[in-house]
Amino acid sequence: xxxxxxxxxxxxxxxxxxxxxxxxxxxxxxxxxxxxxxxxxxxxxxxxxxxxxxxxxxxxxxxxxxxxxxxxxxxxxxxxxxxxxxxxxxxxxxxxxxxxxxxxxxxxxxxxxxxxxxxxxxxxxxxxxxxxxxxxxxxxxxxxxxxxxxxxxxxxxxxxxxxxxxxxxxxxxxxxxxxxxxxxxxxxxxxxxxxxxxxxxxxxxxxxxxxxxxxxxxxxxxxxxxxxxxxxxxxxxxxxxxxxxxxxxxxxxxxxxxxxxxxxxxxxxxxxxxxxxxxxxxxxxxxxxxxxxxxxxxxxxxxxxxxxxxxxxxxxxxxxxxxx
Amino acid sequence: xxxxxxxxxxxxxxxxxxxxxxxxxxxxxxxxxxxxxxxxxxxxxxxxxxxxxxxxxxxxxxxxxxxxxxxxxxxxxxxxxxxxxxxxxxxxxxxxxxxxxxxxxxxxxxxxxxxxxxxxxxxxxxxxxxxxxxxxxxxxxxxxxxxxxxxxxxxxxxxxxxxxxxxxxxxxxxxxxxxxxxxxxxxxxxxxxxxxxxxxxxxxxxxxxxxxxxxxxxxxxxxxxxxxxxxxxxxxxxxxxxxxxxxxxxxxxxxxxxxxxxxxxxxxxxxxxxxxxxxxxxxxxxxxxxxxxxxxxxxxxxxxxxxxxxxxxxxxxxxxxxxxxxxxxxxxxxxxxxxxxxxxxxxxxxxxxxxxxxxxxxxxxxxxxxxxxxxxxxxxxxxxxxxxxxxxxxxxxxxxxxxxxxxxxxxxxxxxxxxxxxxxxxxxxxxxxxxxxxxxxxxxxxxxxxxxxxxxxxxxxxxxxxxxxxxxxxxxxxxxxxxxxxxxxxxxxxxxxxxxxxxxxxxxxx
Numbered sequence: 001x002x003x004x005x006x007x008x009x010x011x012x013x014x015x016x017x018x019x020x021x022x023x024x025x026x027x028x029x030x031x032x033x034x035x036x037x038x039x040x041x042x043x044x045x046x047x048x049x050x051x052x053x054x055x056x057x058x059x060x061x062x063x064x065x066x067x068x069x070x071x072x073x074x075x076x077x078x079x080x081x082x083x084x085x086x087x088x089x090x091x092x093x094x095x096x097x098x099x100x101x102x103x104x105x106x107x108x109x110x111x112x113x114x115x116x117x118x119x120x121x122x123x124x125x126x127x128x129x130x131x132x133x134x135x136x137x138x139x140x141x142x143x144x145x146x147x148x149x150x151x152x153x154x155x156x157x158x159x160x161x162x163x164x165x166x167x168x169x170x171x172x173x174x175x176x177x178x179x180x181x182x183x184x185x186x187x188x189x190x191x192x193x194x195x196x197x198x199x200x201x202x203x204x205x206x207x208x209x210x211x212x213x214x215x216x217x218x219x220x221x222x223x224x225x226x227x228x229x230x231x232x233x234x235x236x237x238x239x240x241x242x243x244x245x246x247x248x249x250x251x252x253x254x255x256x257x258x259x260x261x262x263x264x265x266x267x268x269x270x271x272x273x274x275x276x277x278x279x280x281x282x283x284x285x286x287x288x289x290x291x292x293x294x295x296x297x298x299x300x301x302x303x304x305x306x307x308x309x310x311x312x313x314x315x316x317x318x319x320x321x322x323x324x
Numbered sequence: 325x326x327x328x329x330x331x332x333x334x335x336x337x338x339x340x341x342x343x344x345x346x347x348x349x350x351x352x353x354x355x356x357x358x359x360x361x362x363x364x365x366x367x368x369x370x371x372x373x374x375x376x377x378x379x380x381x382x383x384x385x386x387x388x389x390x391x392x393x394x395x396x397x398x399x400x401x402x403x404x405x406x407x408x409x410x411x412x413x414x415x416x417x418x419x420x421x422x423x424x425x426x427x428x429x430x431x432x433x434x435x436x437x438x439x440x441x442x443x444x445x446x447x448x449x450x451x452x453x454x455x456x457x458x459x460x461x462x463x464x465x466x467x468x469x470x471x472x473x474x475x476x477x478x479x480x481x482x483x484x485x486x487x488x489x490x491x492x493x494x495x496x497x498x499x500x501x502x503x504x505x506x507x508x509x510x511x512x513x514x515x516x517x518x519x520x521x522x523x524x525x526x527x528x529x530x531x532x533x534x535x536x537x538x539x540x541x542x543x544x545x546x547x548x549x550x551x552x553x554x555x556x557x558x559x560x561x562x563x564x565x566x567x568x569x570x571x572x573x574x575x576x577x578x579x580x581x582x583x584x585x586x587x588x589x590x591x592x593x594x595x596x597x598x599x600x601x602x603x604x605x606x607x608x609x610x611x612x613x614x615x616x617x618x619x620x621x622x623x624x625x626x627x628x629x630x631x632x633x634x635x636x637x638x639x640x641x642x643x644x645x646x647x648x649x650x651x652x653x654x655x656x657x658x659x660x661x662x663x664x665x666x667x668x669x670x671x672x673x674x675x676x677x678x679x680x681x682x683x684x685x686x687x688x689x690x691x692x693x694x695x696x697x698x699x700x701x702x703x704x705x706x707x708x709x710x711x712x713x714x715x716x717x718x719x720x721x722x723x724x725x726x727x728x729x730x731x732x733x734x735x736x737x738x739x740x741x742x743x744x745x746x747x748x749x750x751x752x753x754x755x756x757x758x759x760x761x762x763x764x765x766x767x768x769x770x771x772x773x774x775x776x777x778x779x780x781x782x783x784x785x786x787x788x789x790x791x792x793x794x795x796x797x798x799x800x801x802x803x804x805x806x807x808x809x810x811x812x813x814x815x816x817x818x819x820x821x822x823x824x825x826x827x828x829x830x831x832x833x834x
Contacts, residue, residue, distance in 0.1 A: 036371055037371040037372075037374040037659070038371070038658075038659030038660065039659070043659060046375055046378065063733075065733060066732060067523065067526060067734065068509065068526030069509070071526060072523050075523055100514055104514070104515065109523045151783070152783075154780075154781060159511065160511065160513060161514050180780065180781075180783065181780065182469075182780045183511055183777070185511060185773065186655075188649030188655040188658075189592070191648070191649065192465070192649065192650065195648055196465035196467070196468055198468030198781065210669075211667040211668065211669025211671065211672075212647070212670065214669070214671065215671050217670055284663070286665075287662065287664065287665040289662075320513070321512065321513040
């Protein structure tokens with residue numbers, strides 16, 4: 001009995017030593033997408049994982065760990081073993097969730113510093129759309145009208161403190177206007193609301209609204225990027241219009257849990273750099289009309305921190321929402 | 325019309341090509357399986373299989389995913405009827421009378437009627453989808469939060485017809501369901517309500533673990549508690565088919581369920597569950613012998629099962645005609661189109677006629693496939709009842725746990741299901757019905773969201789509900805229903821006065 005226990009311990013120890021020495025990666029890697037299949041995180045994670053698999057010649061699987069606006073999956077990665085076998089494909093909301101937790105004084109599901117940023121994969125500025133039968137032809141008219149009628153122009157969003165809510169709040173503060181927020185449970189219902197004319201405006205990623213703009217159902221007024229959206233060259237940016245603080249992107253980046261060894265992180269950075277140049281990956285991103293913006297290491301960390309700071313301030317400015 | 329026929333011919337030429345036929349068949353088979361497995365509904369099934377379709381072309385992928393969606397509605401009735409376990413959330417109502425029929429040895433008939441009802445509903449609503457999609461879709465878009473709220477309020481009225489026992493007990497159960505539905509993130513302010521630090525509770529209590537726990541687990545526990553094991557039902561082959569009387573009694577419910585399901589289905593939101601609830605209530609209201617409901621009324625199977633199938637086709641109306649994600653499942657299917665480089669939008673039918681018409685035609689074909697697939701399976705499934713309980717029930721339990729876990733990969737959901745199983749057992753012992761709890765859990769978050777969104781839209785003015793024509797109409801219908809419900813009180817009162825008057829007359833003229 002005792003002998004067998006000693007034996008099994010010895011075996012375990014050998015395995016442990018072996019695994020400490022084996023080259024990375026030597027077993028399947030899991031990429032956690034904290035949103036359900038079909039969402040932008042999932043649609044980015046799958047081609048990224050496929051391209052990584054090609055580069056690493058090692059299986060990379062996508063796991064949709066969903067719930068609580070992404071908090072469940074992000075918490076899962078934050079608390080998993082920092083060995084490079086569990087990665088996270090996160091969206092901008094990664095920096096919003098802990099800030100909102102702070103606002104309500106609840107123990108955070110995770111904090112931003114539990115992650116090591118590896119690389120930025122894509123960044124897509126949101127654009128402001130209104131139903132085509134609304135009177136505003138330009139962003140200037142929209143802002144002017146909003147100033148005249150504070151709290152009267154309504155917009156839908158993917159949810160309170162969600163990315164689409166934050167984009168509008170950043171605009172409101174930059175332009176000194178007050179809009180009426182009607183949150184929906186997700187980007188899909190928010191789009192349905194603006195198409196049905198139940199709200200007056202929506203900040204949205206370009207890809208999902210482009211067909212409706214082309215069909216003449218929605219009108220794009222301006223974008224939150226520092227450059228115009230390629231598919232909509234006639235639509236100005238808020239920066240051009242004199243609101244430099246209205247800058248917002250829905251981005252997707254790959255993270256590892258903090259404490260992942262530097263050689264592993266370096267390997268992952270190289271892998272991702274090769275992966276984003278893979279033709280299949282480029283084709284997949286083209287189909288979902290999401291521009292690839294690759295930044296890694298220190299450069300990504302800087303972008304991430306700046307963005308997190310902007311969003312944290314955005315959340316604080318919104319504050320706790322008190323409803324009547 | 326000629327153009328439609330021409331387009332349909334194009335569609336059939338695509339749908340009947342061996343490759344597309346094969347993917348429609350695979351989708352239907354997977355859908356049936358997904359429906360049969362307790363807990364795993366069409367959303368989970370489609371989500372899990374979405375990545376597998378990335379390698380296919382758009383038409384194949386959409387045809388297969390749609391097959392899973394409506395296939396699940398066929399399969400969902402199976403475990404509801406045989407074991408009182410809702411195969412997916414929209415089959416909750418089928419549990420009540422379907423299972424009661426099975427206990428009377430009419431499982432085969434219930435399954436056959438569910439399959440035929442689904443077939444009729446599926447086929448008729450595809451015709452409606454084909455002919456009416458563009459005009460109906462613009463109408464569906466006019467359903468904003470106030471309209472949705474009014475519709476859900478109508479859904480709550482359904483409660484009055486759901487219970488066969490005490491109204492007070494039914495209301496108490498509905499209240500419990502509504503309270504359970506309050507758990508989770510407050511969608512308007514971001515507060516966590518009753519989550520006690522469990523992040524998974526942020527999304528609230530799911531319908532699936534509640535339904536599987538309250539119905540399936542409670543049934544298993546109750547059976548285990550019997551002094552003598554229940555008699556194993558040995559169905560005879562000739563008893564598999566519905567009798568002429570059963571056919572006659574299901575014809576009208578199937579028709580009504582189809583129309584109702586399709587109309588509720590086009591409204592953006594999670595409508596197929598509500599469609600089945602409303603259909604059950606309508607059938608009960610219209611039944612000649614409402615006391616049979618809950619005891620194995622065939623209309624209680626035919627109506628809801630047709631309604632949930634028609635609702636799936638209804639949900640495709642805004643999706644195909646306008647590119648609007650009208651619910652979680654159409655949203656996943658729209659994403660599938662985007663992955664294949666098809667921009668879903670108002671121009672889809674024009675720009676991708678082979679996709680649209682191929683899809684429509686494949687739904688005709690798919691419904692036939694499902695009928696052919698499901699009718700013979702009735703015999704197979706019914707034989708499951710021959711399996712002795714000590715083997716059958718533990719395996720069902722294992723499937724329930726697996727199914728509920730698979731939906732979100734969440735152990736918290738499994739715990740919710742187990743707790744609901746215990747609660748369901750207790751409530752059964754105390755003679756409470758559990759269906760109103762499920763209705764409450766389904767309705768509470770939607771009702772609250774719609775109410776508060778409406779008020780956010782109107783800046784707190786309640787007049788928004790009567791100022792908008794559709795919501796005003798719906799509320800008016802609700803008011804009429806309540807008035808009709810109160811009529812027996814009044815008429816009985818008149819009877820009483822009339823009797824008194826008669827008695828007095830009798831006193832005067834002895």
